[in-house]
Amino acid sequence: MAKSNKNSTRSNDTYHHGDLRAELVRAGRSLLDEPGSGDFSLRELARSLGVSPSAPYRHFADANALLAAIAAEGYQSAIALREADIGEVATALVQFGARHYPLWQLMVSLPSSASDALEAARTEFLAELVGIVERTAGERDPELAIRKAVAIWAEVVGMVQLRASGALALLDDALLPAVDAVAEVLVSRRRLGAADAPPPES
Amino acid sequence: MAKSNKNSTRSNDTYHHGDLRAELVRAGRSLLDEPGSGDFSLRELARSLGVSPSAPYRHFADANALLAAIAAEGYQSAIALREADIGEVATALVQFGARHYPLWQLMVSLPSSASDALEAARTEFLAELVGIVERTAGERDPELAIRKAVAIWAEVVGMVQLRASGALALLDDALLPAVDAVAEVLVSRRRLGAADAPPPES
DNA sequence: TCAATGGTGTATGCACTGGCCACATTTGCG
DNA sequence: CGCAAATGTGGCCAGTGCATACACCATTGA
Numbered sequence: 059m060a061k062s063n064k065n066s067t068r069s070n071d072t073y074h075h076g077d078l079r080a081e082l083v084r085a086g087r088s089l090l091d092e093p094g095s096g097d098f099s100l101r102e103l104a105r106s107l108g109v110s111p112s113a114p115y116r117h118f119a120d121a122n123a124l125l126a127a128i129a130a131e132g133y134q135s136a137i138a139l140r141e142a143d144i145g146e147v148a149t150a151l152v153q154f155g156a157r158h159y160p161l162w163q164l165m166v167s168l169p170s171s172a173s174d175a176l177e178a179a180r181t182e183f184l185a186e187l188v189g190i191v192e193r194t195a196g197e198r199d200p201e202l203a204i205r206k207a208v209a210i211w212a213e214v215v216g217m218v219q220l221r222a223s224g225a226l227a228l229l230d231d232a233l234l235p236a237v238d239a240v241a242e243v244l245v246s247r248r249r250l251g252a253a254d255a256p257p258p259e260s
Numbered sequence: 261m262a263k264s265n266k267n268s269t270r271s272n273d274t275y276h277h278g279d280l281r282a283e284l285v286r287a288g289r290s291l292l293d294e295p296g297s298g299d300f301s302l303r304e305l306a307r308s309l310g311v312s313p314s315a316p317y318r319h320f321a322d323a324n325a326l327l328a329a330i331a332a333e334g335y336q337s338a339i340a341l342r343e344a345d346i347g348e349v350a351t352a353l354v355q356f357g358a359r360h361y362p363l364w365q366l367m368v369s370l371p372s373s374a375s376d377a378l379e380a381a382r383t384e385f386l387a388e389l390v391g392i393v394e395r396t397a398g399e400r401d402p403e404l405a406i407r408k409a410v411a412i413w414a415e416v417v418g419m420v421q422l423r424a425s426g427a428l429a430l431l432d433d434a435l436l437p438a439v440d441a442v443a444e445v446l447v448s449r450r451r452l453g454a455a456d457a458p459p460p461e462s
Numbered sequence: 463t464c465a466a467t468g469g470t471g472t473a474t475g476c477a478c479t480g481g482c483c484a485c486a487t488t489t490g491c492g
Numbered sequence: 493c494g495c496a497a498a499t500g501t502g503g504c505c506a507g508t509g510c511a512t513a514c515a516c517c518a519t520t521g522a
Contacts, residue, residue: 216413
């Protein structure tokens, strides 16, 4: 079912799929957003596209490569989202992570080594964040800006994780607005990351 | 191999294993720490204990329940670790997370609903953190202390994640000492979490 | 002393997965 | 036009989590 009438532009049910690679990441992503759908399965994805289980292997070395591609695409969304509401980036990101948690999980936990695209997306995203810090906090020292950006990025990632895992239990929503406060504090404090503390060991 | 000479008190290779449940979490945890060993498998774990694949199901409803038990035990270690070096808790936690990343991953990503023990361990851990904030920062307002503790906890979780995924690439080690600086900032700032900002939207 | 009982581990089977292979089909380029 | 390369198929294998039915053993109560 639902296999024959959806190939748009190129259309008529042909042997070749048209643009399977792109369709795989798109469908994969929406499958990830599916609420009930347990965990991701390459086969199920293939099935949902009306294609044989081994077809995806023509486009991705293995399942992880596909996941990495999806994650990379996720970062693009995150970057785009930033343009929407400047100023509350932190909150916006936390909400994004909560809404698309499985995708988010991939974005933050897949090793960068899994895909060049993923690594690129990550550095691009971080660069965006640094830019925001420089602009909104007037931070002119680039290294400091990086540190602040990383601190905020970490805060966001951790917050999403804590909320999603239920580690915050009741507090949950009450704590959300605090994320921006934290970010603000992190940004505004000039001395953040004063590197005079020696590395703890190793 | 390595199956016959270790059951201490109850000893001699009997049909019953002695204390399988405990052995499962212990072995499971050390299997998680194994560097090369891909991903966790109940069957492999059973094999390594010289026990049938279905034996673990006598003690845990399913694989997730075992994982949850292991994660809960992980929190105990994290708490114990705190007693070691007061003051640099944040760094210590980040290092713990890095060293035992797969375990850490479980600790922060398994849903609290997976196990009562896990949920309990989490609230206990958070309480510890709050206590530390109250003590070292002299924070007397309990609600504020909670917010600060959560902020630090999130920062730590995020930092571990970013480092492990390789999102920080080169910066990596250079950024580690900054974690404490961030924590310090978060702790010392009085106005953190001023709740006059309205929640961004539902 | 000696069965019944219930806890613990075993054996087996099912549905499913990811990854490989040889093969079929289509497409596009010479 | 024709043929090689790209793409999708189908069958296979090892391995997984989990369910069910069975085997063994330690204790308990008469």
